[in-house]
Amino acid sequence: MTTDNWTEIKAACEAALPAEVVAFIEKHKGTPHSESQLIAILHMVQNTAGYLSKEQMNAVAQLAQIPLAKVTGVATFYHYFRLNPRGKHMINVCLGTACYVKGADKIAQRLMGDLGIQFGETTKDGMFSLESTRCLGTCGLAPVVMVDDQIHGPVGPGDIATLLDRYTTKKKGAKAPIPV
Amino acid sequence: MTTMINLTIDQEPIQVPAGTTVLKAAEKLGIHIPRLCYHPNLSLEGACRVCVVQVEGFNHFLTACGQEVWEGMEIQTNSPQIRQARRDIIELLLDNHPMDCQTCDRDGQCELQKQAYRLGIRERLFEGKRKIYPVDDSSESVVRTPEKCILCERCVRVCEEVQGVHNLSQHGRGFQTVVGPANLSKMDDSACIMCGQCINVCPTAAFLEKDHTERVWEALSLPRGVKHIVVQPAPSIRAAIGECFGMPIGTPVTGKLITALRRLGFDAVFDTNFGADLTIIEEAHEFLRRMGGEGQLPLLTSCSPGWVNFLEKFYPEMIPFTSTCKSPMSMLSTLMKTYYAEKKGLKPEEIYVVAIMPCVAKKYEASRPEHRMENGDPYTDAVLTTRELAWMIKSYGIDFVNLPDGEFDRPLGISSGAADIFGATGGVMEAALRTAAVKLTGEELGPLMFEDVRGVTGLKEATLTIAGMDINIAVSNGLTNAKVILDKIKAGGKQYHLVEIMACPGGCVAGGGQPYPPMDMDVLDPQLPLLRAKALYKIDTDKQLRRSHENPAIEHLYQEFLGEPNGEKAHHLLHTHYKASLPRGIR
Numbered sequence: 001m002t003t004d005n006w007t008e009i010k011a012a013c014e015a016a017l018p019a020e021v022v023a024f025i026e027k028h029k030g031t032p033h034s035e036s037q038l039i040a041i042l043h044m045v046q047n048t049a050g051y052l053s054k055e056q057m058n059a060v061a062q063l064a065q066i067p068l069a070k071v072t073g074v075a076t077f078y079h080y081f082r083l084n085p086r087g088k089h090m091i092n093v094c095l096g097t098a099c100y101v102k103g104a105d106k107i108a109q110r111l112m113g114d115l116g117i118q119f120g121e122t123t124k125d126g127m128f129s130l131e132s133t134r135c136l137g138t139c140g141l142a143p144v145v146m147v148d149d150q151i152h153g154p155v156g157p158g159d160i161a162t163l164l165d166r167y168t169t170k171k172k173g174a175k176a177p178i179p180v
Numbered sequence: 181m182t183t184m185i186n187l188t189i190d191q192e193p194i195q196v197p198a199g200t201t202v203l204k205a206a207e208k209l210g211i212h213i214p215r216l217c218y219h220p221n222l223s224l225e226g227a228c229r230v231c232v233v234q235v236e237g238f239n240h241f242l243t244a245c246g247q248e249v250w251e252g253m254e255i256q257t258n259s260p261q262i263r264q265a266r267r268d269i270i271e272l273l274l275d276n277h278p279m280d281c282q283t284c285d286r287d288g289q290c291e292l293q294k295q296a297y298r299l300g301i302r303e304r305l306f307e308g309k310r311k312i313y314p315v316d317d318s319s320e321s322v323v324r325t326p327e328k329c330i331l332c333e334r335c336v337r338v339c340e341e342v343q344g345v346h347n348l349s350q351h352g353r354g355f356q357t358v359v360g361p362a363n364l365s366k367m368d369d370s371a372c373i374m375c376g377q378c379i380n381v382c383p384t385a386a387f388l389e390k391d392h393t394e395r396v397w398e399a400l401s402l403p404r405g406v407k408h409i410v411v412q413p414a415p416s417i418r419a420a421i422g423e424c425f426g427m428p429i430g431t432p433v434t435g436k437l438i439t440a441l442r443r444l445g446f447d448a449v450f451d452t453n454f455g456a457d458l459t460i461i462e463e464a465h466e467f468l469r470r471m472g473g474e475g476q477l478p479l480l481t482s483c484s485p486g487w488v489n490f491l492e493k494f495y496p497e498m499i500p501f502t503s504t505c506k507s508p509m510s511m512l513s514t515l516m517k518t519y520y521a522e523k524k525g526l527k528p529e530e531i532y533v534v535a536i537m538p539c540v541a542k543k544y545e546a547s548r549p550e551h552r553m554e555n556g557d558p559y560t561d562a563v564l565t566t567r568e569l570a571w572m573i574k575s576y577g578i579d580f581v582n583l584p585d586g587e588f589d590r591p592l593g594i595s596s597g598a599a600d601i602f603g604a605t606g607g608v609m610e611a612a613l614r615t616a617a618v619k620l621t622g623e624e625l626g627p628l629m630f631e632d633v634r635g636v637t638g639l640k641e642a643t644l645t646i647a648g649m650d651i652n653i654a655v656s657n658g659l660t661n662a663k664v665i666l667d668k669i670k671a672g673g674k675q676y677h678l679v680e681i682m683a684c685p686g687g688c689v690a691g692g693g694q695p696y697p698p699m700d701m702d703v704l705d706p707q708l709p710l711l712r713a714k715a716l717y718k719i720d721t722d723k724q725l726r727r728s729h730e731n732p733a734i735e736h737l738y739q740e741f742l743g744e745p746n747g748e749k750a751h752h753l754l755h756t757h758y759k760a761s762l763p764r765g766i767r
Contacts, residue, residue: 004497005760054363058763061362067340067766068362068371073349 096135376692416603435585453595455508486683565693597720605687
């Protein structure tokens with residue numbers, strides 16, 4: 001009589017993760033302090049999937065034999081880890097001091113209104129994710145909004161519609177930044 | 181030789197071994213430094229900062245719990261600044277805490293409340309933002325109320341370090357930090373094995389047992405004759421409930437307990453001990469069968485529902501080794517609604533069974549489909565913890581301490597001393613050995629005392645020679661110790677024959693439903709189960725009947741109703757089965 005469900009669990013977990021992550025976990029298993037590889041593993045998962053799904057975190061826990069509560073505890077502690085799917089474009093509103101005194105909160109409010117999401121969320125169409133960030137080192141352009149890896153600034157609440165438009169319409173020049 | 185360190189605490193000189201913490205050094209001088217997150221039997225956390233002290237030469241405070249002493253150290257534990265700092269810390273905790281002491285289950289037994297009183301907080305200065313979370317009562321056993329949590333992480337530590345379950349962790353950061361199972365999912369969708377040790381170590385009421393008192397009050401207030409209400413207290417209740425009424429730890433109160441139950445209105449007071457004796461008969465026969473080559477060895481005991489949950493989630497491959505015997509509670513409940521019902525001329529649904537257990541996992545056990553009748557009703561209708569029953573007795577205005585002694589009803593109230601010791605770690609093993617030794621040797625009077633399996637050590641191993649056979653036994657309590665023995669069994673090598681596993685550290689006497697210890701003792705202090713167990717061993721030695729198979733009521737039960745031990749009817753009524761369950765725990 002076999003009552004062990006490990007074979008099925010292992011197979012399902014391996015299927016939930018990219019092969020290189022599984023290999024990485026295997027490589028470090030049983031080495032001293034192998035559970036300190038957890039953050040590195042989560043980085044790998046997020047880099048391929050864009051975020052950490054519950055299924056993937058569970059797979060990491062099972063394969064690396066790190067308690068799941070610890071995995072999700074770490075994933076929720078660090079700002080860098082995302083627990084929801086990421087949109088096609090990542091919008092980061094700078095809430096650093098310089099941007100903030102120049103009205104970054106109004107820009108944030110406008111973005112939330114226009115996109116219908118809060119910080120940390122993704123639009124239903126999967127187009128945009130909204131995040132806040134601290135100083136991006138471009139205080140001279142304050143207030144700034146970073147979309148993917150492009151910085152836009154200074155941006156006023158009135159510029160938001162045009163800005164979003166550039167990413168939603170598939171014109172040739174759509175990816176070009178707003179001239180600074 | 182240990183280096184000795186000289187220091188002064190509140191101007192008093194003291195010498196302590198190097199490596200002693202300030203907190204422990206102060207205790208030697210009789211100075212109790214306030215603490216919240218600190219627990220002597222868990223790892224250091226340093227989260228609450230309540231134990232801060234002032235040290236000469238430092239312009240900031242140091243925490244007494246983690247700071248080791250050094251030569252010439254001058255410590256102030258009670259300067260005005262220190263008192264103010266501690267008060268501020270507690271006040272800030274209170275600001276983020278629901279101020280509902282009057283209606284809180286832990287009123288009077290809350291460490292936060294005690295510290296607030298001791299430090300002289302008599303008014304609230306701030307009215308700040310407060311965390312708001314829903315209560316999670318999804319589990320059949322453990323209710324989680326994150327609003328009452330002060331983030332001391334004692335639950336996280338006991339779950340990880342003592343139970344090896346690691347179901348709890350801090351999630352998020354800063355003001356949003358919350359302690360809960362992985363993904364902050366519901367408790368019934370987590371790796372929780374429902375032992376309830378988180379309840380015992382929690383300084384507040386962030387963890388509590390699922391309340392069953394309401395349904396019991398309701399049953400007891402039904403018009404006479406609607407339901408025949410029967411009750412069964414577990415062995416360890418009689419060794420602990422006296423504490424709730426100010427009696428010294430380890431006072432056996434069987435007789436008073438019976439009278440109190442009668443006064444509450446139960447129609448019949450039976451004894452889980454009877455179920456324990458029956459478990460021994462069934463389990464001893466199962467053991468002898470396996471010794472004879474039928475089935476796998478070692479035989480793992482199955483009385484502890486926390487352990488059963490652990491088995492199903494963490495070690496499902498060990499299911500074939502585990503005894504199929506129901507727990508004493510479930511065996512007795514089953515008999516109440518079959519054998520006893522028949523005798524009384526009642527239908528099973530006319531009987532209402534209440535079990536008093538030292539355990540919160542028993543609440544879950546009672547709700548399991550395996551422990552239900554064919555019509556879907558449970559054999560055990562309600563499970564009260566020792567704490568819940570103590571509260572009901574107080575609430576009813578019963579002067580417990582001065583109650584006359586009562587006696588259990590017959591026939592399901594007759595038991596041997598072997599049943600009483602079930603509440604102590606090693607007790608099930610000893611009880612089983614008493615019967616097995618007689619059956620194996622064929623001699624009427626086998627050994628009674630098995631000293632090797634007594635005491636609260638987490639893992640005990642011994643080899644006994646019975647009837648010329650070497651029998652390797654192991655007894656574990658606290659699930660981290662269970663992991664050790666299970667991994668040894670899996671690794672092969674030494675052939676174990678009989679292994680007792682109890683989920684809670686110290687066995688049932690220190691279960692997740694037992695009274696919170698008095699002020700001068702910490703939960704998890706090995707003295708606590710030791711003293712309570714002493715009461716059980718005393719009850720055992722005071723009894724005429726010492727072996728389960730000598731119980732005449734049990735003998736009669738087999739003749740009249742069950743047939744043969746391990747026979748078809750016994751198997752149908754008294755045995756159960758287990759299955760791998762999810763989520764799979766990480767060990």
